[in-house]
Amino acid sequence: MKNLDAFQEAIEDAVQQYPEGEFMKNAVVFIRDNGAKIKVVGDVWGIPSVEKNITQKVTADINYNIGDRVAFKNDWEKIIEGTIIGINSNEAMVEYINSRNKKLVRDTYAFDKLTKLKSASSTSPVVISQNNPQMISVKPTKPEKQLYTVNSETLRMREEANANSLVLLTLKKNAEVELIEKTTEEWWKVKYNGMVGYVSSKYLSK
Numbered sequence: 001m002k003n004l005d006a007f008q009e010a011i012e013d014a015v016q017q018y019p020e021g022e023f024m025k026n027a028v029v030f031i032r033d034n035g036a037k038i039k040v041v042g043d044v045w046g047i048p049s050v051e052k053n054i055t056q057k058v059t060a061d062i063n064y065n066i067g068d069r070v071a072f073k074n075d076w077e078k079i080i081e082g083t084i085i086g087i088n089s090n091e092a093m094v095e096y097i098n099s100r101n102k103k104l105v106r107d108t109y110a111f112d113k114l115t116k117l118k119s120a121s122s123t124s125p126v127v128i129s130q131n132n133p134q135m136i137s138v139k140p141t142k143p144e145k146q147l148y149t150v151n152s153e154t155l156r157m158r159e160e161a162n163a164n165s166l167v168l169l170t171l172k173k174n175a176e177v178e179l180i181e182k183t184t185e186e187w188w189k190v191k192y193n194g195m196v197g198y199v200s201s202k203y204l205s206k
Helices: 005-015
Strands: 021-031 038-047 063-065 069-073 079-087 090-096 102-111 115-118 125-128 145-150 156-157 167-172 176-182 187-192 196-202
Touching: 005 038, 005 063, 063 079, 063 115, 079 145, 167 196
Parallel strands: none
Antiparallel strands: 021 038, 063 125, 069 079, 069 115, 079 090, 090 102, 145 176, 156 167, 156 196, 176 187, 187 196
């Protein structure tokens, strides 16, 4: 499709059938061959309106770690997933892949705009309390390095997680790299001799 207007309208039509619908999961898209008509069906999710008498109070602290997977809404109300790479007193820097151009993006978001999806295996946690919103430093534990070996004759390490990005260096077969993050299924963030970049995961073996 040349543009996503019709697709977006089909999603909105499906979601707006429910008063509190915001987004969809497990969606199935039906498109005519000429692209003139699109239908979307699936599970509609949303947040209950304040008009409903919600009395449950969240009292648990929210723990944020560098390396946590989080979700948030961008300026176009699209839900994005990313990884926290930095934290200060009231916001986090999140790294994610732009779904349009596949480029790596880093931006800051307030904690109340983030939804925690998965905790990091180890790093220094930051506790944000609803009653006392201050950061609490906790002594970090040293993570165990995840090492992988290059299984192809050569493997290019790139500046960003896409095939058109600048090549930082070329790794040879059996070179050992340290896994930093599985950024996407295809691209992993790794370190080699102090240099950090992105490589294609299919050319790495445990």
